[in-house]
Amino acid sequence: MSPRQCRGGPRCRQWRRQWPCSLRRGSGGGRTAGCFSFYPTKNMQSIEGGLITTADPSLARTLRLLRNQGMEQRYHHQIVGTNGRMSDVSAAIARSQLRRLAALTDRRRANAAHLSRRLTDLPGLALPTTAEGAGHVWHQHTVRIGPGLGDRDTFAHNLQRAGIGTSVHYPIPLHRSPAYATVIDLPHTDAAADQALSLPVHPGLTTTQIDAVAQTVTTLAHASERAA
Numbered sequence: 001m002s003p004r005q006c007r008g009g010p011r012c013r014q015w016r017r018q019w020p021c022s023l024r025r026g027s028g029g030g031r032t033a034g035c036f037s038f039y040p041t042k043n044m045q046s047i048e049g050g051l052i053t054t055a056d057p058s059l060a061r062t063l064r065l066l067r068n069q070g071m072e073q074r075y076h077h078q079i080v081g082t083n084g085r086m087s088d089v090s091a092a093i094a095r096s097q098l099r100r101l102a103a104l105t106d107r108r109r110a111n112a113a114h115l116s117r118r119l120t121d122l123p124g125l126a127l128p129t130t131a132e133g134a135g136h137v138w139h140q141h142t143v144r145i146g147p148g149l150g151d152r153d154t155f156a157h158n159l160q161r162a163g164i165g166t167s168v169h170y171p172i173p174l175h176r177s178p179a180y181a182t183v184i185d186l187p188h189t190d191a192a193a194d195q196a197l198s199l200p201v202h203p204g205l206t207t208t209q210i211d212a213v214a215q216t217v218t219t220l221a222h223a224s225e226r227a228a
Contacts, residue, residue: 118214
């Protein structure tokens with residue numbers, strides 16, 4: 001489903017990476033449904049699988065039917081559905097992850113806050129922010145490498161050489177992708193794709209390691225400024 005209202009259908013916000021995030025009304029952001037992915041790279045994972053939250057009983061029933069080949073009773077197909085059931089193994093992993101999720105989320109938030117404090121006012125570096133009324137869970141701590149710091153990919157390469165892993169989310173905007181290519185001018189989107197760089201804040205990192213990330217970023221930023 002689209003995050004927007006589509007042809008009179010339900011409103012569904014996709015929180016693929018961000019369980020247990022919140023936006024004013026809690027997880028799901030006040031939409032008819034909220035969709036969460038439990039892919040291995042997410043804050044909570046179950047190898048494969050996901051979760052849909054809704055307060056609409058009719059929609060919940062339809063979703064359960066779609067998940068279970070259109071059946072509520074075995075061999076009685078109410079609608080055309082899919083085999084979308086989570087395996088017992090994946091469910092067991094998810095239950096274990098869920099018990100640890102609050103503590104892991106607190107650690108992510110602490111790491112992200114500490115890294116942002118250490119990088120505050122660093123020229124050329126734009127830090128992520130949290131909107132009013134939102135509960136960020138920091139699946140990614142994505143900064144923007146401004147023109148004054150040189151090329152984003154070079155900056156990332158230099159961090160890698162220093163032992164700091166990074167990721168780019170995402171290098172190719174949809175309007176530049178062959179699947180969705182269209183003639184449209186989106187300069188802000190293009191700039192974000194060229195500048196975005198995600199720094200590590202996962203809960204396995206200690207404060208000392210976050211300090212090392214911050215110090216390395218700061219050193220490279222100052223070196224880039226001098227070279228400019």
